Amino acid sequence: MLSTMQDSQLSIAQLLRYGSTFHADQEVVTWTESGARRRSYAEVGRRCAALAHALRTLGVTGDQRVATFMWNNAEHLEAYLAVPSMGAVVHPLNIRLFPDQLVHIANHAEDHVVIVDQSLLSLLVPQLPHLRSVKHLVITGPNVDDVDVPAGIEVHSYEDLLASSPTEFDWPEIDERAAAAMCYTSGTTGDPKGVAYSHRSIYLHSMTVCTTAGPALKQGDRALAVVPQFHVMAWGLPYAAFMTGASLIMPDRFLQPEPLAELIAAERPTFAAAVPTVWLGLHRHLQRHPQDVSHIDEVIVGGSAVPASLMHTFADDHGIGMLQLWGMTETSPLGSVARPPADAEGEERWRYRYTQGRFAPLVEARLIGPDGAVVPNDGESIGELEVRGPWVTGEYYGVDAPEKFHDGWLRTGDVGSISRDGFLTLTDRAKDVIKSGGEWISSVDLENAVMAHPAVIEAAVIGVPDPKWDERPLVAVVLDENADVSVATLHTFLTDRVAKWQLPENWAIVDDVPKTSVGKFDKKRLRSQFHDGDLTVTRI
């Protein structure tokens, strides 16, 4: 029996209509060298219509990709809204990619148009000769200078295009399962892979950002989006803000602590989103230059684990609650949000905040243990996290990657536990966990246990082949140069701290642990060093 309900499609055009009319007076603020630029949502609505007309004029039809190479600003918001609403696919390019990755991604997505901020032209122009599908370069900013581009690419001024276009557009009806936007994974191994979000997935995700089970963004909030729009659609904040009638505060290229603090003082956000390093930088700045930021009620933090000390600092020094969230490009990104249960108090409340959070109602999650079976959500059993749901990807765009999926679930590559009440605690990456005799040993837990010894500067743990147990842990440890401790001492130190079968028998004292460009342990290189015989290993 079919329901009698209307067969409405969830669509970005519907969201655009709603926000630009019923929340007409909300605004998107863009920071500039000379302060704030302001644009009401009513005006954004009119300019979106003009942008859609302009893109049609440039030949954008059907589901062609319109890329952006932009900071967070009003024009980027317009591209977010107008491009999907006209039926095309908006594709934010990560401006921080290596050139060859950028070229690969733009060619793979077959981007037809690139909208680029004038301030980013010098990064993009050298790559244009390699971009095979790009026919139009649309440059934002008030006065667009001549740009030297390869034959076959036309250059346009964004503002000129809009100025000559009508401010109403008859948005087409679009199947909610059609692609609306694309992002590529950062791709630590292999080529970056594309994920295409649908109108439906973005709409449902945006609703969740506005629910009490999620970040609970609300009408009248002033939401500071530091998380770049080229990182998983700025965590969905631009769409959610337009849906619920929150104003958006966009830092453009002014992402250093000093201008951010200035922007915050001028625009008094009530809500914000950024990765931990941004908050850390801001905190250090505020220590030297005190400023009341308590108008910020809550911030969402993701991208990497948030140090507990940072959360406490923000609560104690600035009166700001930090909500950790977990997600990935493949999950739109909101998978879980660490909002403590209403009845948790004191220390318990903090323990909930330290987790990666409770899964959103539409995100189903399970853990697959070492033997390939689902392990219980008891807060202790460890497994690889698998998720599914309407804003979780079921494949990659134009690439076959069966190893990333398992019976219709996305394999996240993250390892951890889920509590009985649905809170995720990550302990490791699946590729770093040590598979020992059918059990898993968390490399991160072992590292923390070793680093608790006062003589240890840092410690990285990898799994190394073992004829009996498949893998056993190896600890690469950097010791304080003044300390006089042996491997045996460290081993003994651990006996009280980890289960007996987890005690590492392989130790290597090293001068330093290899690190990635962002300062994380480079375990891949550590593994190569071991395999190449470059580590002096003591067995105990």
Next chain:
Amino acid sequence: MLSTMQDSQLSIAQLLRYGSTFHADQEVVTWTESGARRRSYAEVGRRCAALAHALRTLGVTGDQRVATFMWNNAEHLEAYLAVPSMGAVVHPLNIRLFPDQLVHIANHAEDHVVIVDQSLLSLLVPQLPHLRSVKHLVITGPNVDDVDVPAGIEVHSYEDLLASSPTEFDWPEIDERAAAAMCYTSGTTGDPKGVAYSHRSIYLHSMTVCTTAGPALKQGDRALAVVPQFHVMAWGLPYAAFMTGASLIMPDRFLQPEPLAELIAAERPTFAAAVPTVWLGLHRHLQRHPQDVSHIDEVIVGGSAVPASLMHTFADDHGIGMLQLWGMTETSPLGSVARPPADAEGEERWRYRYTQGRFAPLVEARLIGPDGAVVPNDGESIGELEVRGPWVTGEYYGVDAPEKFHDGWLRTGDVGSISRDGFLTLTDRAKDVIKSGGEWISSVDLENAVMAHPAVIEAAVIGVPDPKWDERPLVAVVLDENADVSVATLHTFLTDRVAKWQLPENWAIVDDVPKTSVGKFDKKRLRSQFHDGDLTVTRI
């Protein structure tokens, strides 16, 4: 280009799984003569599985209808969750219907099973001989006595059925557009008409109940559902509570102010939903028997317009914010919620609260004026409200009613204005508005203007045929018996108060205005009185 997102279905089973695991410790409280009965959501989950097994045993297959004839209680919640999750359709019957309406509805829906509260048996049993499709009567309560039913109907004890059934069920995958639940309109004219909600519509509606744009129900709330589960699915509260992890407080049959106050004192709800008369009754009771109810943070009120005085009283005397909402059976029901904008202050804030509220993001609304064209959302232009969206009905179940729809929009029969920021103010019913020379005159506005005269006890306005203007207003007025005012005086009184073209020329002084069973003006009868020549009309 299709997105790469998973093709997950929004489903009640998913919601049931989520709430009964990650919010396992939340509870549904049912009030009884001897205090509260409690059941955790984990237990509700197990009992839903058992109920589904039991219904299968009774032969419930496919999308068969399982009716309920129940108060708000834990068992009714189980039926709400289990029946749709197994693929069948839950159909709450209104226990207050006239017998012939009840019989019509149950036969029309082809209810196969009726789950009935023991306390309501005496109301249902006399109608059983007329119910053509019912094969099973399932009676809730601890000790089910023998019941005399017609041949062909089997009687079961709800608890016995559950006790003998497994507590896990392999919920089937269901198309999200399949029917999950049914309600019939109250049908003031003609037969009641059925609306079939889908898994999708219920899921999206529940999300909205948990968004900041809606009632913002949240984890840890204790939600008192006074609005009956047989009235538009209790405004979606049971599903939303299960989704977000709010506990439910169910009054069962204890709906009078005294036991309600007792229930409130014992269970300390933080949120509640009921029609205005319930709040009025509770307020009167609290005046005589003071009790702190300030733990109730917010209540949602709908079903009929909320008197401003009641809102102020609840704010001033009890510290409770009242959120008016507008909706109907055909809209699931949440259409709009009167949450004032964040920047509205003082008197302005109250003015927003007096409206029917701002439309939810997924409810599109427009006003059709007297000439059939869309009128602007300027807060002044008046038109008939039409809505569309994924939880708005597009037809009625098994009945053709083209007059209720207009180019895919639902004609609500309500007349009013929409402000620029999307707030609805209803002024009349479409059938009561006076169509005069291509313009509309609100009968309610005219009534209020006339009633402002001190000599007027009450006044009802209807449209009567006019050769030149199609219709003109007629005022039926009840005068204070001690007053000595003429129709001319009243007419003069109005000249400053309404536009000249709206001034009524037809007046009838009457002893009383005919009323419906719920005390509203019965304008249908007033119109008959006019047509039958039973009114003495003075023309001016």
